[in-house]
Amino acid sequence: MSTIAMARNGDLRRAILDESRRLLLEEGYASVSMRKVAAAVGCTATSIYLHFENKDALIHALIEEGMDLLHEVLLEASCCETPVPERYKGMCRAFLDFGLANREYYEIMFQMTPMEMRRYPTEKYRKARRNLELFAEVLLEARGTSTDFDPALGSIVLWSQLHGALSLIHAQRVDKRYDTEVFIDSTIAHAMCLLQPASTSSPTHS
Amino acid sequence: MSTIAMARNGDLRRAILDESRRLLLEEGYASVSMRKVAAAVGCTATSIYLHFENKDALIHALIEEGMDLLHEVLLEASCCETPVPERYKGMCRAFLDFGLANREYYEIMFQMTPMEMRRYPTEKYRKARRNLELFAEVLLEARGTSTDFDPALGSIVLWSQLHGALSLIHAQRVDKRYDTEVFIDSTIAHAMCLLQPASTSSPTHS
Amino acid sequence: MSTIAMARNGDLRRAILDESRRLLLEEGYASVSMRKVAAAVGCTATSIYLHFENKDALIHALIEEGMDLLHEVLLEASCCETPVPERYKGMCRAFLDFGLANREYYEIMFQMTPMEMRRYPTEKYRKARRNLELFAEVLLEARGTSTDFDPALGSIVLWSQLHGALSLIHAQRVDKRYDTEVFIDSTIAHAMCLLQPASTSSPTHS
Amino acid sequence: MSTIAMARNGDLRRAILDESRRLLLEEGYASVSMRKVAAAVGCTATSIYLHFENKDALIHALIEEGMDLLHEVLLEASCCETPVPERYKGMCRAFLDFGLANREYYEIMFQMTPMEMRRYPTEKYRKARRNLELFAEVLLEARGTSTDFDPALGSIVLWSQLHGALSLIHAQRVDKRYDTEVFIDSTIAHAMCLLQPASTSSPTHS
DNA sequence: AATGAATGAGGCTTCATTCAT
DNA sequence: AATGAATGAAGCCTCATTCAT
Numbered sequence: 069m070s071t072i073a074m075a076r077n078g079d080l081r082r083a084i085l086d087e088s089r090r091l092l093l094e095e096g097y098a099s100v101s102m103r104k105v106a107a108a109v110g111c112t113a114t115s116i117y118l119h120f121e122n123k124d125a126l127i128h129a130l131i132e133e134g135m136d137l138l139h140e141v142l143l144e145a146s147c148c149e150t151p152v153p154e155r156y157k158g159m160c161r162a163f164l165d166f167g168l169a170n171r172e173y174y175e176i177m178f179q180m181t182p183m184e185m186r187r188y189p190t191e192k193y194r195k196a197r198r199n200l201e202l203f204a205e206v207l208l209e210a211r212g213t214s215t216d217f218d219p220a221l222g223s224i225v226l227w228s229q230l231h232g233a234l235s236l237i238h239a240q241r242v243d244k245r246y247d248t249e250v251f252i253d254s255t256i257a258h259a260m261c262l263l264q265p266a267s268t269s270s271p272t273h274s
Numbered sequence: 275m276s277t278i279a280m281a282r283n284g285d286l287r288r289a290i291l292d293e294s295r296r297l298l299l300e301e302g303y304a305s306v307s308m309r310k311v312a313a314a315v316g317c318t319a320t321s322i323y324l325h326f327e328n329k330d331a332l333i334h335a336l337i338e339e340g341m342d343l344l345h346e347v348l349l350e351a352s353c354c355e356t357p358v359p360e361r362y363k364g365m366c367r368a369f370l371d372f373g374l375a376n377r378e379y380y381e382i383m384f385q386m387t388p389m390e391m392r393r394y395p396t397e398k399y400r401k402a403r404r405n406l407e408l409f410a411e412v413l414l415e416a417r418g419t420s421t422d423f424d425p426a427l428g429s430i431v432l433w434s435q436l437h438g439a440l441s442l443i444h445a446q447r448v449d450k451r452y453d454t455e456v457f458i459d460s461t462i463a464h465a466m467c468l469l470q471p472a473s474t475s476s477p478t479h480s
Numbered sequence: 481m482s483t484i485a486m487a488r489n490g491d492l493r494r495a496i497l498d499e500s501r502r503l504l505l506e507e508g509y510a511s512v513s514m515r516k517v518a519a520a521v522g523c524t525a526t527s528i529y530l531h532f533e534n535k536d537a538l539i540h541a542l543i544e545e546g547m548d549l550l551h552e553v554l555l556e557a558s559c560c561e562t563p564v565p566e567r568y569k570g571m572c573r574a575f576l577d578f579g580l581a582n583r584e585y586y587e588i589m590f591q592m593t594p595m596e597m598r599r600y601p602t603e604k605y606r607k608a609r610r611n612l613e614l615f616a617e618v619l620l621e622a623r624g625t626s627t628d629f630d631p632a633l634g635s636i637v638l639w640s641q642l643h644g645a646l647s648l649i650h651a652q653r654v655d656k657r658y659d660t661e662v663f664i665d666s667t668i669a670h671a672m673c674l675l676q677p678a679s680t681s682s683p684t685h686s
Numbered sequence: 687m688s689t690i691a692m693a694r695n696g697d698l699r700r701a702i703l704d705e706s707r708r709l710l711l712e713e714g715y716a717s718v719s720m721r722k723v724a725a726a727v728g729c730t731a732t733s734i735y736l737h738f739e740n741k742d743a744l745i746h747a748l749i750e751e752g753m754d755l756l757h758e759v760l761l762e763a764s765c766c767e768t769p770v771p772e773r774y775k776g777m778c779r780a781f782l783d784f785g786l787a788n789r790e791y792y793e794i795m796f797q798m799t800p801m802e803m804r805r806y807p808t809e810k811y812r813k814a815r816r817n818l819e820l821f822a823e824v825l826l827e828a829r830g831t832s833t834d835f836d837p838a839l840g841s842i843v844l845w846s847q848l849h850g851a852l853s854l855i856h857a858q859r860v861d862k863r864y865d866t867e868v869f870i871d872s873t874i875a876h877a878m879c880l881l882q883p884a885s886t887s888s889p890t891h892s
Numbered sequence: 893a894a895t896g897a898a899t900g901a902g903g904c905t906t907c908a909t910t911c912a913t
Numbered sequence: 914a915a916t917g918a919a920t921g922a923a924g925c926c927t928c929a930t931t932c933a934t
Contacts, residue, residue: 080893096389102929112895113929119893123929179385181445183302197449221452224442225460232438236430239387243403246427254431261467286918308904318920320906325918329904492914508801514908524916525908531914535908591797593857595714609861633864636854637872644850648842651799655815658839666843673879698897720925730899731926737897741925 081119083109088130092172100127124186127176131188134173135196141166146202152210156263159206160230160256167234168248175238178231200227210263217265226262230255287325289315294336299378303386306333330392333382337394340379341402347372352408358416362469365412366436366462373440374454381444384437406433416469423471432468436461493531495521500542504584512539536598539588543600546585547608553578558614564622568675571618572642572668579646580660587650590643612639622675629677638674642667699737701727706748711790715798718745742804745794749806752791753814759784764820770828774881777824778848778874785852786866793856796849818845828881835883844880848873 087108091099102123106113120126145162146155167174177196182188203223211217233255236242242251293314297306308329312319326332351368352361373380383402388394409429417423439461442448448457499520503511514535518525532538557574558567579586589608594600615635623629645667648654654663705726709718720741724731738744763780764773785792795814806814821841829835851873854860860869 098390101927103927114896114931115894117930178447179441179445181302184304200449220449221456221460224448224452224457225439225464228438228442228448228457228461229435229464230438231442232434232436233431235385235441236434236437239385241384242430242434243406243426246430250427251430251434254427255434257472258431258435258468260472262464266463266466307902309902319904320921321919323905510801513906515906526910526917527915529909590859591853591857593714596716612861632861633868633872636860636864636869637851637876640850640854640860640869640873641847641876642850643854644846644848645843647797647853648846648849651797653796654842654846655818655838658842662839663842666839667846669884670843670847670880672884674876678875678878719923721923732900732928733898735926 080109080111080115084111084116084119084126085129085133088126089133089173092130092176093170096172097176102126127185128188128192130173131177132192132195134170134177135192135199137170137173138163138166138177139195139199142199142202146206152206153260153263156206156210157256157260159203160226160259161252163227163230164234164252164255167230168237168252171238174234179235200224203227207262211265222262226259229259286315286317286321290317290322290325290332291335291339294332295378298336298382303381303390333386333391334394334398336379337383338398338401340376340383341398341405343376343379344369344372344383345401345405348405348408352412358412359466359469362412362416363462363466365409366432366465367458369433369436370440370458370461373436374443374458377444380440385441385444406430409433413468417471428468432465435465492521492523492527496523496528496531496538497541497545500538501545501585504542504588505582508584509588514538539597540600540604542585543589544604544607546582546589547604547611549582549585550575550578550589551607551611554611554614558618564618565672565675568618568622569668569672571615572638572671573664575639575642576646576664576667579642580649580664583650586646591647591650612636615639619674623677634674638671641671698727698729698733702729702734702737702744703747703751706744707790710748710794715793715802745798745803746806746810748791749795750810750813752788752795753810753817755788755791756781756784756795757813757817760817760820764824770824771878771881774824774828775874775878777821778844778877779870781845781848782852782870782873785848786855786870789856792852797853797856818842821845825880829883840880844877847877 084105088100088105091104091108100123102113102116105126106116116126120129141162142159145159148155150158200220200223203226204219207217207222207226208219211219211222213219233251237248237251242248290311294306294311297310297314306329308319308322311332312322322332326335347368348365351364354361356364406426406429409432410425413423413428413432414425417425417428419425439457443454443457448454496517500512500517503516503520512535514525514528517538518528528538532541553574554571557571560567562570612632612635615638616631619629619634619638620631623631623634625631645663649660649663654660702723706718706723709722709726718741720731720734723744724734734744738747759780760777763777766773766776768776818838818841821844822837825835825840825844826837829837829840831837851869855866855869860866
């Protein structure tokens with residue numbers, strides 16, 4: 069035990085976060101218990117409380133890390149000088165890839181209900197919202213603002229669509245006949261619609 | 275205790291299902307425990323096992339009820355003779371309304387991971403798939419089949435989008451500045467895109 | 481369920497005993513629970529109580545059957561006209577074979593302490609004792625009665641030795657280097673000593 | 687509750703072991719449950735898990751204590767300079783006395799089936815085997831090694847005989863007409879046979 | 893900054909048994 | 914002769930958290 073403790077060189081907080089994330093990703097949310105994290109990190113459960121007020125605070129910290137990671141990924145996809153459709157597509161793909169590669173991370177970030185978790189502190193939500201703003205920006209660039217189109221609202225719609233795709237994939241609800249790759253491509257194709265005004269043709273009634 | 279027991283004359287199974295749903299709605303999945311359900315219903319935990327083999331079987335029964343309910347709703351929205359775009363829109367709205375009105379059902383039906391729950395028995399999945407088929411049918415009617423479009427795949431994409439919207443609403447992740455009604459309308463508007471072939475031209479605005 | 485019930489043709493008591501024995505032998509004592517027996521037999525747990533006062537009574541009945549079975553086996557080995565040493569050896573082997581072939585049976589017959597089980601009714605013990613008497617008889621025939629030798633006591637000593645061998649085998653405590661067959665043979669060889677007066681040679685002190 | 691807790695100042699582990707043994711002795715193995723032990727010792731069931739990984743680990747600890755105790759007793763009986771027959775007899779008696787005086791230990795040490803208990807860790811079996819080796823040594827000294835006699839095998843046969851005697855006594859299966867003392871003496875007398883080659887001649891009395 | 897001991901609540905599940913029908 | 918509904922006790926175990934050191 070002391071050897072493990074030695075290895076982490078004083079930065080217990082860091083070690084706790086790392087092991088929590090590893091446990092989350094490798095063994096699922098149920099394995100992120102104070103005891104198991106402590107065991108993995110080589111310290112006492114009690115020690116965790118010196119660095120995190122309680123389990124929720126630990127989870128919140130993980131969520132924050134996830135949000136930052138996602139933000140980096142999206143920033144990179146959005147700040148380049150590629151033309152709008154490609155950039156938009158790249159951002160969608162970046163979001164989806166992040167969700168696919170970090171299932172459990174993604175779930176605590178976006179799937180958890182306030183009921184299951186003391187509410188994620190409000191000030192941190194702002195950080196999360198930056199990601200949406202990146203989507204809003206590219207939508208603004210593509211379609212401008214009009215009475216017909218609100219980029220902020222559009223970004224939420226887009227996000228919800230991408231989120232839905234990830235959510236079903238994670239829950240293994242997508243028909244196995246379709247490869248994840250195929251489904252992802254169709255999802256992106258559908259998301260591209262948001263770059264253009266709705267076609268005026270069809271909806272007659274209403 | 276006997277007074278409570280009196281209250282549910284005879285149909286304990288029904289009472290268990292109802293209380294489970296209520297707990298699910300009011301306190302979240304983690305709170306649905308055999309003990310709590312028993313307490314809520316006014317019987318022993320053991321008694322639950324007379325009606326359900328184990329906790330999973332109880333959850334599965336709820337899922338099945340939800341699936342049936344959803345199917346009814348969608349059938350009604352789909353079988354009428356209204357023209358395609360209206361019908362399609364009606365089905366989307368029916369799905370969303372179902373999700374909004376039955377969060378407790380919806381979450382166990384579509385949000386739960388196989389890891390959290392012994393897999394939902396395969397034969398029951400077939401029942402669940404009927405709902406997707408209704409969507410596929412209307413998409414087929416609207417767009418036919420082509421190398422560019424697979425109605426079955428389209429129905430999954432549609433479903434995933436609607437699901438994403440519900441999922442974020444349930445998780446209370448949608449910006450409060452937007453009324454749920456507004457978000458729902460935009461969601462449906464976006465879903466309408468699937469009725470038409472993707473525009474071949476690149477977007478015009480830059 | 482009714483088909484199974486049909487199959488047993490009114491003799492539920494017999495079916496219960498048969499399934500209990502099967503469960504005992506195939507799945508171990510822990511699997512002999514009223515519910516499991518009932519499930520195996522295709523009736524209600526309650527029904528068992530119509531035929532057996534309680535679980536102990538059911539176990540007692542099994543024990544009795546076991547005792548009878550063992551008695552048959554020993555009778556056959558003892559009543560023939562073979563000369564004493566062979567007959568004696570045959571009886572030992574019959575006892576050991578019975579124990580090897582009916583592990584769980586054997587354990588409820590001889591291993592269970594009164595603590596684990598309401599005491600086996602006294603009148604039934606008499607039945608059990610018949611088996612010892614067969615051993616006593618052959619010992620009497622071989623060595624007669626003297627101040628040095630009491631056949632009844634000798635039969636208990638013999639029985640305890642054979643029992644010890646079976647008990648260790650059942651508990652898988654015999655060194656794996658020795659084949660069960662080899663160990664059994666040595667056991668019998670040692671048991672043969674009882675046919676002869678203790679050698680006067682060695683024990684000097686005391 | 688605090689008064690009981692007071693009583694065991696500091697050594698909870700010891701108290702748990704002691705109370706487990708007492709329960710084992712007084713109520714049998716089936717009654718050794720985490721809850722009962724906790725109640726007897728005056729702590730929470732949870733607390734037991736601070737000292738023992740699970741129920742098996744607790745039982746294993748008891749077994750180990752028993753093994754050590756038995757080894758001490760046998761060592762003392764075997765290391766003295768008394769001549770072989772006396773020494774051998776002393777060891778037999780020591781083993782039997784240990785079993786009589788420590789039924790609770792003895793039963794978990796030698797009676798328990800792997801099915802009832804996750805297998806006793808292999809490395810601890812080595813400790814148990816030392817006891818057999820003491821018997822093998824004295825048999826070797828008495829009879830040497832030959833094609834007719836394998837001291838190791840002989841020690842197992844001896845052990846099984848002694849074990850059988852104890853097992854029947856514990857299960858209260860020995861006819862009450864015979865005093866335990868008398869039965870024990872006969873057992874030892876029979877065990878003495880192992881010190882000498884089996885007589886080659888067939889028994890004389892018909 | 894960290895630990896070890898302890899707790900109380902609660903998780904799912906199985907059991908033998910009873911009672912009214 | 915048989916059932917179905919129900920119970921209360923108990924099984925093992927894990928959790929987040931606290932407190933004294």
